[in-house]
Amino acid sequence: xxxxxxxxxxxxxxxxxxxxxxxxxxxxxxxxxxxxxxxxxxxxxxxxxxxxxxxxxxxxxxxxxxxxxxxxxxxxxxxxxxxxxxxxxxxxxxxxxxxxxxxxxxxxxxxxxxxxxxxxxxxxxxxxxxxxxxxxxxxxxxxxxxxxxxxxxxxxxxxxxxxxxxxxxxxxxxxxxxxxxxxxxxxxxxxxxxxxxxxxxxxxxxxxxxxxxxxxxxxxxxxxxxxxxxxxxxxxxxxxxxxxxxxxxxxxxxxxxxxxxxxxxxxxxxxxxxxxxxxxxxxxxxxxxxxxxxxxxxxxxxxxxxxxxxxxxxxxxxxxxxxxxxxxxxxxxxxxxxxxxxxxxxxxxxxxxxxxxxxxxxxxxxxx
Amino acid sequence: xxxxxxxxxxxxxxxxxxxxxxxxxxxxxxxxxxxxxxxxxxxxxxxxxxxxxxxxxxxxxxxxxxxxxxxxxxxxxxxxxxxxxxxxxxxxxxxxxxxxxxxxxxxxxxxxxxxxxxxxxxxxxxxxxxxxxxxxxxxxxxxxxxxxxxxxxxxxxxxxxxxxxxxxxxxxxxxxxxxxxxxxxxxxxxxxxxxxxxxxxxxxxxxxxxxxxxxxxxxxxxxxxxxxxxxxxxxxxxxxxxxxxxxxxxxxxxxxxxxxxxxxxxxxxxxxxxxxxxxxxxxxxxxxxxxxxxxxxxxxxxxxxxxxxxxxxxxxxxxxxxxxxxxxxxxxxxxxxxxxxxxxxxxxxxxxxxxxxxxxxxxxxxxxxxxxxxxxxxxxxxxxxxxxxxxxxxxxxxxxxxxxxxxxxxxxxxxxxxxxxxxxxxxxxxxxxxxxxxxxxxxxxxxxxxxxxxxxxxxxxxxxxxxxxxxxxxxxxxxxxxxxxxxxxxxxxxxxxxxxxxxxxxxxxxxxxxxxxxxxxxxxxxxxxxxxxxxxxxxxxxxxxxxxxxxxxxxxxxxxxxxxxxxxxxxxxxxxxxxxxxxxx
Numbered sequence: 014x015x016x017x018x019x020x021x022x023x024x025x026x027x028x029x030x031x032x033x034x035x036x037x038x039x040x041x042x043x044x045x046x047x048x049x050x051x052x053x054x055x056x057x058x059x060x061x062x063x064x065x066x067x068x069x070x071x072x073x074x075x076x077x078x079x080x081x082x083x084x085x086x087x088x089x090x091x092x093x094x095x096x097x098x099x100x101x102x103x104x105x106x107x108x109x110x111x112x113x114x115x116x117x118x119x120x121x122x123x124x125x126x127x128x129x130x131x132x133x134x135x136x137x138x139x140x141x142x143x144x145x146x147x148x149x150x151x152x153x154x155x156x157x158x159x160x161x162x163x164x165x166x167x168x169x170x171x172x173x174x175x176x177x178x179x180x181x182x183x184x185x186x187x188x189x190x191x192x193x194x195x196x197x198x199x200x201x202x203x204x205x206x207x208x209x210x211x212x213x214x215x216x217x218x219x220x221x222x223x224x225x226x227x228x229x230x231x232x233x234x235x236x237x238x239x240x241x242x243x244x245x246x247x248x249x250x251x252x253x254x255x256x257x258x259x260x261x262x263x264x265x266x267x268x269x270x271x272x273x274x275x276x277x278x279x280x281x282x283x284x285x286x287x288x289x290x291x292x293x294x295x296x297x298x299x300x301x302x303x304x305x306x307x308x309x310x311x312x313x314x315x316x317x318x319x320x321x322x323x324x325x326x327x328x329x330x331x332x333x334x335x336x337x338x339x340x341x342x343x344x345x346x347x348x349x350x351x352x353x354x355x356x357x358x359x360x361x362x363x364x365x366x367x368x369x370x371x372x373x374x375x376x377x378x379x380x381x
Numbered sequence: 382x383x384x385x386x387x388x389x390x391x392x393x394x395x396x397x398x399x400x401x402x403x404x405x406x407x408x409x410x411x412x413x414x415x416x417x418x419x420x421x422x423x424x425x426x427x428x429x430x431x432x433x434x435x436x437x438x439x440x441x442x443x444x445x446x447x448x449x450x451x452x453x454x455x456x457x458x459x460x461x462x463x464x465x466x467x468x469x470x471x472x473x474x475x476x477x478x479x480x481x482x483x484x485x486x487x488x489x490x491x492x493x494x495x496x497x498x499x500x501x502x503x504x505x506x507x508x509x510x511x512x513x514x515x516x517x518x519x520x521x522x523x524x525x526x527x528x529x530x531x532x533x534x535x536x537x538x539x540x541x542x543x544x545x546x547x548x549x550x551x552x553x554x555x556x557x558x559x560x561x562x563x564x565x566x567x568x569x570x571x572x573x574x575x576x577x578x579x580x581x582x583x584x585x586x587x588x589x590x591x592x593x594x595x596x597x598x599x600x601x602x603x604x605x606x607x608x609x610x611x612x613x614x615x616x617x618x619x620x621x622x623x624x625x626x627x628x629x630x631x632x633x634x635x636x637x638x639x640x641x642x643x644x645x646x647x648x649x650x651x652x653x654x655x656x657x658x659x660x661x662x663x664x665x666x667x668x669x670x671x672x673x674x675x676x677x678x679x680x681x682x683x684x685x686x687x688x689x690x691x692x693x694x695x696x697x698x699x700x701x702x703x704x705x706x707x708x709x710x711x712x713x714x715x716x717x718x719x720x721x722x723x724x725x726x727x728x729x730x731x732x733x734x735x736x737x738x739x740x741x742x743x744x745x746x747x748x749x750x751x752x753x754x755x756x757x758x759x760x761x762x763x764x765x766x767x768x769x770x771x772x773x774x775x776x777x778x779x780x781x782x783x784x785x786x787x788x789x790x791x792x793x794x795x796x797x798x799x800x801x802x803x804x805x806x807x808x809x810x811x812x813x814x815x816x817x818x819x820x821x822x823x824x825x826x827x828x829x830x831x832x833x834x835x836x837x838x839x840x841x842x843x844x845x846x847x848x849x850x851x852x853x854x855x856x857x858x859x860x861x862x863x864x865x866x867x868x869x870x871x872x873x874x875x876x877x878x879x880x881x882x883x884x885x886x887x888x889x890x891x892x893x894x895x896x897x898x899x900x901x902x903x904x905x906x907x908x909x910x911x912x913x914x915x916x917x918x919x920x921x922x923x924x925x926x927x928x929x930x931x932x933x934x935x936x937x938x939x940x941x942x943x944x945x946x947x948x949x950x951x952x953x954x955x956x957x958x959x960x961x962x963x964x965x966x
Contacts, residue, residue: 171869
């Protein structure tokens, strides 16, 4: 059963420049215990969607339900305020209350719950939450005296302490430095999975999205571009936006010439290529062929006697950049530049003429 | 976890249906600001002898030609312009030099200057002016007595009952607020902007002219206009120094028309003159408002704490320190000492060995035995506490709506609460005089003649200051802190109580104390609304005793009042409130 159900969510803003349609008819079904990520560039509506789910923004249309209970419905004029929704939330700025110590920050959600909780039960819960995020022994510390990473943990403890049905995370790692971010990323996804809490995570960082999530929804300009597992998002992007936003991609414009043996032949600016056939496009249609840089390698024997199942393209090396873990090259084929990622031990130099091999099943075709 | 049912009424709030609390606050502010202005305008077109006689049948245009075409009015306009321009020049130049000395030079003892200059806030205009009368009135002033008796001059050396005297005293009075506004302006200037000019080949002088001055110009002009508005609106200094010599400015003339109305009711004419006065103040405020809006684009604030290069004073140290000490002496020490001396002598006379030998606390016991003192003191406490508390709470609520809500009319609410800033105290008093008299007549209540009349006027007068300061304070509280409380399950009023109030405490207390400081020393509006013992506050009592020639008693009260105010200013400083004091009048 879906823990979170969002149907046809719409959100308009009035700004000085006029009305902005920030979220446009978005639908989600998030299963219980799922780690669900909203990924997209800034201004794509991901944070707005999260805030609507939290009850911090009032949508202009649609319905939202959590655990089968309607939280918002435009038609039925229902809008449960944030403090009555069964959620915990971590803010990008952490929003640690500076006038309270660590203990009081975490105790706050418990103290606001209906019905009195005994002092010892409260203390037990708070300390439990703190130990969950490895902040044991910090409870008497004034909140402003914590480092960035500790504030992050504190914010997480506060969000989890009342054991909400849903945990909402708004770019929680973006204020940490690179090393700490990596650590917290692993810790966060471990913790959330261990607790089995339904989590909605907002980020613009594709690495975070791919590593932590069960399901990723890529958003752009208020619409969902693709909703899928991290693997499919990367391996089978549904459209040009997703392919371009996740990882680096070469886009080759072309036209389907023929369908043969379960493959299609596409004429591109780099010549004819055999590709995986697309859904909903046939011979004569203009399409885009996408090739990931790491799927391209140097053809054996200078292109002669290559195995079948590979496209062979000839070009001239324009630029070589040594990155340590890889060699990033740009090769000019006809009037197209193709980026490729080679093993760092490869020895090539700018100006060299080379043949490239791309496995046929790594050449995806996107209909226009 | 129990999930609450969702058919509770509060849940069905649509953003497009208004929050009743927002509407209530808007309505309260609208009534407080719009009603007195409307009544003032209507009254100016009425030939009713008393506000209570007002009816639509009494409407006429006669007041305007009568007042505006009176040659006396041109005289008043002239006096006002000379006095305002003069006082502003004196005040802002003093303040600019002081601010430049502490911010951009190597003058020693800076911490004493930062602490000392704002202390001048504790010297009310009324007492400042009175002290200078004791020193420099033409016949009996100590300086002039010394001139004629000892130095052998034929006539008075200086006469404080002149436009020059008013300019000097009001100029001194403007210095602390101007200083508090100029210091952050100088400090916020990012030295990198100057350094960028140097590295682009700019010579020091042309950099100072093309970069430094241009960047500071809008802020400096804004401070100047702000100070001019204060000088224009003040009543106490022209009241003490100008009125005895028949030198009238707008504030004193409007007061005179109202005060004389007991014998010859001319409220309509007072209103017509007040309209002209208000017009001048509104135009000045409009330019101020335009400038501060524009100056936001000139923002030179950076968070980096790099101090600009300080100018070496070298041999100029001594004149610079001398200048600072001169200001402190003229603005704070001298008036205090003069009042202290006056309060201790038997009969006011210039200092001599004989006088010092016979000093006593006689006048202090006189004050405490004086029947009106007790009731006045309790009136003043009531008025001041009520005003400060209402202003603090009301500004907090207004600012919450303005800064945090999506209320449709929040902009209008903001502008409306800033409007009283442009209304001189005397005009405000006059406008509310009409309102109270009409209201009492209709409802049979007795607001006029009670201390609440003054509270209402002061609340409206200080709401502009309160909301400005509060807006800035609320903006500093990250919205996430509040939303984190909502998602933690706290309903709005709990968020207000557990998150906002504790975080805002320094600002709330600071505004409260500062409003106490302001409302205890103003005499203009309370004099207009004066209606017997129950409305007598300290400033009014000082005014009437001074009029009756009881200068020694005034001095004794003044000394005690100033000691109290010094304590308040120090308390404010302790709260780190210097910056927001700068925004007040």
